[in-house]
Amino acid sequence: MTDSDTKVLKQDISAALPHSRYLARMLTCRPWLGEQIGQYIDAPLDMDAMRQFVDPPRLDRDCLRERLRHLRCWVLGHLIVRDIGGKADLWEVVETMSAFADLSVQVAHDVERAALVDRHGEPKSRDGQVQQLHIIGMGKLGGRELNVSSDIDLIFAYPDDGDTDGEKQISNFEFFERLGKRIIQALSEITEHGQVFRVDMRLRPNGDSGPLVCSFDMLENYFISQGREWERYAWIKARVMVGDRGDELIKIARPFIYRKYLDFGAINAMRDLHAQIRREVARKDRADNIKLGPGGIREIEFIAQVFQLIRGGRDPMLQIKPTVQVLKRLVQQGVLETSAVDSLTCAYAFLRRLEHRLQYLDDAQTHDLPTRPEDQSSVARAMGFADYPALLTELAKHRREVSAHFDDVFADPAEDGHEHDVLWESADDEDQLSETLERLGYHDPQTCARRLGSLKRGSRYQSRPPQIKARFDALIPRVIEASAGMDNPDDTLARSLDFIDAIGGRGAYLAMLQQYPQALDKVCELVSASKWAAQYLSRHPILLDELLDSRVLATLPDWPQFARDLIAELDRVEPDTERQMDILREQHHTQVFRLLTQDLVGKLSVETLADNLSALADLMLDVTLTVAWRKLNRRHREGPPAFAVIAYGKLGGKELGYASDLDIVFLFDDPDPDAAEIYARLAQRMNTWLSSQTAAGSLFETDLRLRPNGDAGLIVTSIEAFRKYQMEHAWIWEHQALTRARFSAGDIQVGDAFEAIRIDVLRKQRDTATLLDEVRKMRQKMMDAHGNKSERFDLKHDRGGLVDAEFIVQYLVLAHAHEHGVLTGNLGNIALLRIAGELGLIPIELALKTGDAYREFRRLQHRQRLNGLKSGVDPDSVRPLREAVCALWSHVFGDNCAT
Numbered sequence: 001m002t003d004s005d006t007k008v009l010k011q012d013i014s015a016a017l018p019h020s021r022y023l024a025r026m027l028t029c030r031p032w033l034g035e036q037i038g039q040y041i042d043a044p045l046d047m048d049a050m051r052q053f054v055d056p057p058r059l060d061r062d063c064l065r066e067r068l069r070h071l072r073c074w075v076l077g078h079l080i081v082r083d084i085g086g087k088a089d090l091w092e093v094v095e096t097m098s099a100f101a102d103l104s105v106q107v108a109h110d111v112e113r114a115a116l117v118d119r120h121g122e123p124k125s126r127d128g129q130v131q132q133l134h135i136i137g138m139g140k141l142g143g144r145e146l147n148v149s150s151d152i153d154l155i156f157a158y159p160d161d162g163d164t165d166g167e168k169q170i171s172n173f174e175f176f177e178r179l180g181k182r183i184i185q186a187l188s189e190i191t192e193h194g195q196v197f198r199v200d201m202r203l204r205p206n207g208d209s210g211p212l213v214c215s216f217d218m219l220e221n222y223f224i225s226q227g228r229e230w231e232r233y234a235w236i237k238a239r240v241m242v243g244d245r246g247d248e249l250i251k252i253a254r255p256f257i258y259r260k261y262l263d264f265g266a267i268n269a270m271r272d273l274h275a276q277i278r279r280e281v282a283r284k285d286r287a288d289n290i291k292l293g294p295g296g297i298r299e300i301e302f303i304a305q306v307f308q309l310i311r312g313g314r315d316p317m318l319q320i321k322p323t324v325q326v327l328k329r330l331v332q333q334g335v336l337e338t339s340a341v342d343s344l345t346c347a348y349a350f351l352r353r354l355e356h357r358l359q360y361l362d363d364a365q366t367h368d369l370p371t372r373p374e375d376q377s378s379v380a381r382a383m384g385f386a387d388y389p390a391l392l393t394e395l396a397k398h399r400r401e402v403s404a405h406f407d408d409v410f411a412d413p414a415e416d417g418h419e420h421d422v423l424w425e426s427a428d429d430e431d432q433l434s435e436t437l438e439r440l441g442y443h444d445p446q447t448c449a450r451r452l453g454s455l456k457r458g459s460r461y462q463s464r465p466p467q468i469k470a471r472f473d474a475l476i477p478r479v480i481e482a483s484a485g486m487d488n489p490d491d492t493l494a495r496s497l498d499f500i501d502a503i504g505g506r507g508a509y510l511a512m513l514q515q516y517p518q519a520l521d522k523v524c525e526l527v528s529a530s531k532w533a534a535q536y537l538s539r540h541p542i543l544l545d546e547l548l549d550s551r552v553l554a555t556l557p558d559w560p561q562f563a564r565d566l567i568a569e570l571d572r573v574e575p576d577t578e579r580q581m582d583i584l585r586e587q588h589h590t591q592v593f594r595l596l597t598q599d600l601v602g603k604l605s606v607e608t609l610a611d612n613l614s615a616l617a618d619l620m621l622d623v624t625l626t627v628a629w630r631k632l633n634r635r636h637r638e639g640p641p642a643f644a645v646i647a648y649g650k651l652g653g654k655e656l657g658y659a660s661d662l663d664i665v666f667l668f669d670d671p672d673p674d675a676a677e678i679y680a681r682l683a684q685r686m687n688t689w690l691s692s693q694t695a696a697g698s699l700f701e702t703d704l705r706l707r708p709n710g711d712a713g714l715i716v717t718s719i720e721a722f723r724k725y726q727m728e729h730a731w732i733w734e735h736q737a738l739t740r741a742r743f744s745a746g747d748i749q750v751g752d753a754f755e756a757i758r759i760d761v762l763r764k765q766r767d768t769a770t771l772l773d774e775v776r777k778m779r780q781k782m783m784d785a786h787g788n789k790s791e792r793f794d795l796k797h798d799r800g801g802l803v804d805a806e807f808i809v810q811y812l813v814l815a816h817a818h819e820h821g822v823l824t825g826n827l828g829n830i831a832l833l834r835i836a837g838e839l840g841l842i843p844i845e846l847a848l849k850t851g852d853a854y855r856e857f858r859r860l861q862h863r864q865r866l867n868g869l870k871s872g873v874d875p876d877s878v879r880p881l882r883e884a885v886c887a888l889w890s891h892v893f894g895d896n897c898a899t
Contacts, residue, residue: 012041016084019382022363023080026073037077044092045078047099056107064111064186068104069193075100079148080360083353084382090349093356097146102241104187104196105135105154109242112182116175121166123158123175131158133176133213134243135183138203142237143321147352149359149366151198152187155238156180156213159245176213198365203234216245216252223256229269232257236305236312237321258313259508273302290351290358291367295399297355299406300348303327306409307335311545314586316572324348335548340405347398354395357382424476427456440484448493452476455497464504471510475500478517482524492528499527502538509541522547529600531868532658536596540697542586543593556598556612557591563619570627580627581689584620585696591616592658600866606859613656620699621645621664621690622745628686636678642670643679643716644746645686646754648706653740653828655858657865661701662690665741666716669750676718683716706737719753726761732774735761736810742826758824765818772893775811779803792872793882795861799897800882802861804889805829805854811892812836829854842891850888853881 013034017024027033040049053074054067079096082088088096113133123131138153140146158176163169170178187196204210205222214222235257240246291297304326312318317329324345330336357379358366370376376388385391427433430449437445455461464472479500483493503509513520523544527534537543566587573579595612598604604612622645629641649663650656666683668675690700707713708725717725726738738758743751786797796802809829817823820839823832830851837847860873875882889897 012081012085012087013037016081019084019357019378020080020360022360023077026077030070030073033073033077036074037081040078041081042087044082044088045075045096045099047103050075050100050103054103054107056110059107059111061111061115064108065189065191065196066193068107068186068196069191071104072100072196073194076148076363083356084360090352090356093148094140094145094352097148097150098141098144101137101141101146101152101197105137105152105183105241108183108186109133109135109179112186113179116179116182117164117166119166120168120170120175121164123162123164123172125160125162125172129160131160131162131172131176132243132245133158133179134246134249135241136249137237137239137241138234139237141241142239143323144239145322145352147359148356149363151200151365153200153203153234154184155201155204157216157219157243157249158213159216159248161215161217173211173213173215177211180212203231216249219249220252223253227256230273232309233269233273233305236308239321254319258309258319260313288369289367290354290369290395290399293399295347295402295406297348297351297367299402300327300344300351303336303344303406303409304330311335314542316569340408343401344405347402350394350398354379354383354391424452424456424473424480427452437480437484440480440489442484442489442493444490448490451494451497452480455501460501460504468504468507468510471507471514472500472504474514475510475520478520479524482521483528486524486528488528491531492524495527495531495534496524499523499534499538503541506541509544512544516548519544519547526597526600530596530866532866533596533600535868536589536593536658540589540593542696543589546590546593546597556608557594557616559615559619562587562591563623566619566623567626570623575631577631578694581692581694581699582696584624584689585694585699588616588620588699589697596658606855606862609862610650610655610657613658613660614651614654617651617656617662617700618647618744621662624686624689624699625682625746628689629682632678632682632685634678636672636674637670640747641668641679641682642675642747642750643668643682644748644750644754645744646741646751647744648737648741649703651744652742653826654742655828657862659865661703663703663706663737664744665704665707667719667722667750667754668716669719669747669753676714676716679716680714687715706734719750719757722754723757723760726757727764730761732771732814733778735814736775736778736807738762739810739813740826759821762813762817762824763821766814768815771811771815775807776893776895779807788872790872791875793875793878794870794872795857795864795878800886800889802854802857804885804897805833805850805857808850808885808888808892809833809836812841816841842888846884846888846891849884853884856881 013023013027017027036053050071053071059067075096079088079093083093125131134157136142136155136157138155140150141152141154146152156176158172160172162172164172164175184199184201188199189195201212202208204212205214205219205226235253238250238253238257240249243249287293289296301323304323307330308318308326311333315333317333318326320326320329327336327341327344331338331341355367358368358370360382361370361375361378370379373388380386380388380391383391385394427449430446430453433452434445434449437448442448461469461472476497479496480493483489483496486492500510500513513523523537526537526547566583569583569587570580573583592613595604595609595616599609625643625645626640629635629643635641644667646652646665646667647663648665650660651662651664666679666686668679670679672678687702687704691698691702704715705711707715708717708722708730726734738761741754741758743754782797782803783799786794788794788798794801806829809832813823813832816836816839820835820841822835822839825832827835833842833847833851833854834844836842837844857878860878864870864873886897889895
């Protein structure tokens with residue numbers, strides 16, 4: 001070091017000394033330390049520098065303890081000087097300490113293992129495979145967030161039972177137990193050189209009463225049969241530090257930590273754990289403990305980790321360990337507000353920096369604020385404050401903010417009580433309940449009271465476990481009140497009770513609605529607006545989570561980004577076919593539900609909704625095709641298949657509704673002699689993926705009958721065969737269907753070939769008299785099949801309704817496209833009517849009126865279906881619309897369609 005460097009170093013050390021008696025002692029008793037600190041003071045310490053200092057090749061059991069303790073002295077001295085001097089931020093400090101712990105554990109393991117192997121031989125499984133001890137870092141060590149005077153939480157596990165292969169043979173369990181004890185002693189024994197780390201093994205299965213080491217099988221069985229809720233929280237940060245089968249070990253732990261579905265029940269478990277901690281803090285009068293006290297470090301960690309437990313099973317992005325990174329991802333997922341996470345992150349950094357300055361004083365594992373005035377002053381100045389009161393003011397601000405955010409997440413709504421709790425308690429007295437419901441504004445209070453009484457007396461409710469019944473009991477009064485505030489309180493209550501009853505066996509969903517009253521209010525609003533929405537939510541309660549994200553109503557989906565995310569998630573679980581099928585369904589249901597919520601508040605027109613539902617269906621078809629192709633055992637080409645999905649009907653016309661079937665046809669254009677057979681298997685597999693019922697529900701109902709020769713035809717058709725069939729053998733009604741067919745998914749070149757065939761077919765010159773007769777006959781067949789015997793007007797099938805308007809368009813296209821190519825465009829019925837009018841094929845005024853009627857019929861039909869009604873309406877309410885369609889029918893076909 002130059003004289004200038006030495007001078008700067010002395011200044012840096014001098015600046016740190018008033019804030020660390022530990023550093024002063026170490027510099028006095030270890031003359032080498034000052035120079036050692038100086039060599040690396042301008043940069044963070046990395047693992048290589050630490051390893052070089054320890055010099056593992058020369059380590060043996062005799063010098064192991066001394067070298068690790070000297071290394072700790074250097075690491076702490078380095079961090080104290082850099083941190084106090086403003087050269088190291090919080091993240092450098094915790095990463096350096098974590099790296100030091102990793103190296104210490106690894107070196108201790110290697111030295112002690114070698115000594116045991118010399119004595120007993122290698123531990124091996126029964127099939128002769130060498131076994132390794134796996135050391136799992138827990139807590140802040142696992143999250144690489146270790147503080148400067150921390151103990152370390154470890155768990156020891158080994159893969160398989162067996163014996164060592166030396167002369168003094170012992171079991172693998174004995175070998176690894178001895179090794180574990182030696183590692184603990186090497187790190188935690190206090191010698192004349194100090195201590196490396198206190199080692200805490202209480203997080204192992206069964207804690208202090210359990211064996212020091214366990215096999216993978218034992219650990220898995222423990223998770224299944226005895227694992228407790230607080231252990232799930234502890235295992236979030238588990239990180240394998242030593243061992244070659246760490247991925248296998250984490251795979252065993254993951255299902256225990258993260259539930260497959262949303263787990264809002266974790267809130268109650270975490271709330272109970274936090275309550276225990278607070279009682280302990282209060283008992284020991286440790287309100288000034290910045291880790292465990294109100295608004296402390298632990299509360300920030302709990303906020304992050306409870307959402308990991310709730311959502312981590314569904315969202316692998318949350319299966320990470322650093323607290324601040326988890327908080328940031330919760331913002332990205334819309335779970336927490338940016339302002340809240342900014343506040344929590346700032347508080348976390350402040351509290352952790354303060355934690356270190358408390359520990360720098362004497363290298364003590366403390367989180368209590370100092371009581372001695374000189375220490376208070378020293379810590380305040382080390383934190384950059386003029387005096388201790390200024391530090392306390394800033395600390396109090398952060399703790400208040402943390403406590404407020406913590407209460408927002410963990411506050412127990414059940415503690416508040418509810419003014420209408422007595423309604424559910426007295427549900428057996430239907431007369432009294434009826435009077436109360438009438439006062440609340442219910443139209444038929446007696447029927448509602450009977451429904452509530454029947455629910456409470458029912459066997460399903462009575463057989464619920466006490467914990468589930470308690471959540472159920474807390475929700476029903478709120479449902480009654482929320483339903484009373486709707487325009488249709490009776491319907492809302494009935495639908496809400498059906499929904500709550502349907503999910504009553506899933507405690508996590510009840511816990512979520514109990515924890516988030518705003519979500520329950522949204523459920524009531526949703527089911528009030530739509531019976532179909534209530535049924536959809538009952539079938540897919542996992543969608544409740546969407547009601548917590550205010551962004552759901554903000555924007556339309558970004559379909560390209562959604563496709564990329566979906567494919568990435570499917571790739572992540574490859575080759576788990578069952579899980580992939582569930583993911584497709586869950587993601588599709590989520591997107592449909594988001595569109596539904598926007599639709600019900602009037603943010604989407606019927607056309608915009610249909611466009612988005614159709615775009616979503618196209619996307620799901622394309623992704624399903626990609627995955628199904630990848631999973632074929634025998635493929636004749638490496639690249640994507642020369643295969644396309646052609647959409648007909650509602651999907652083809654981009655008029656898809658929430659529950660519409662998919663009319664699809666599979667085509668291919670591939671000269672390979674095996675292509676037809678391989679693509680047939682692909683089509684079958686794809687159809688299975690689309691239509692199968694899984695635990696997550698169904699994706700689509702598919703109809704393949706529009707393929708050449710219908711049910712008697714091949715499931716997949718070559719482009720050449722499709723052209724021949726359409727040109728030479730297809731019926732007129734098949735050409736009618738072709739007017740609203742389009743390429744939906746797969747190979748765009750095959751799609752282009754289909755479109756060329758479609759245009760050629762539509763532009764064929766036809767005898768108009770014959771065409772008129774065929775279209776009339778097909779319309780009559782539909783009337784015969786869907787005759788309406790009620791007095792209400794069927795929006796779709798009755799004369800003057802949707803089908804008549806569609807047949808008019810189909811006839812105009814088939815009759816005139818040979819002269820007017822613009823009619824072959826897949827533009828939708830309203831646009832084609834207008835174009836036909838502009839071309840003079842029909843009166844323009846009548847064309848526009850029929851287009852308006854068609855639009856209104858679709859809107860009415862959509863509203864009817866949302867409320868679970870058939871498409872019948874009062875005939876007088878739509879008379880002008882029917883008259884417009886019938887007038888155009890009469891103009892085109894020469895007969896009167898009115899009935």
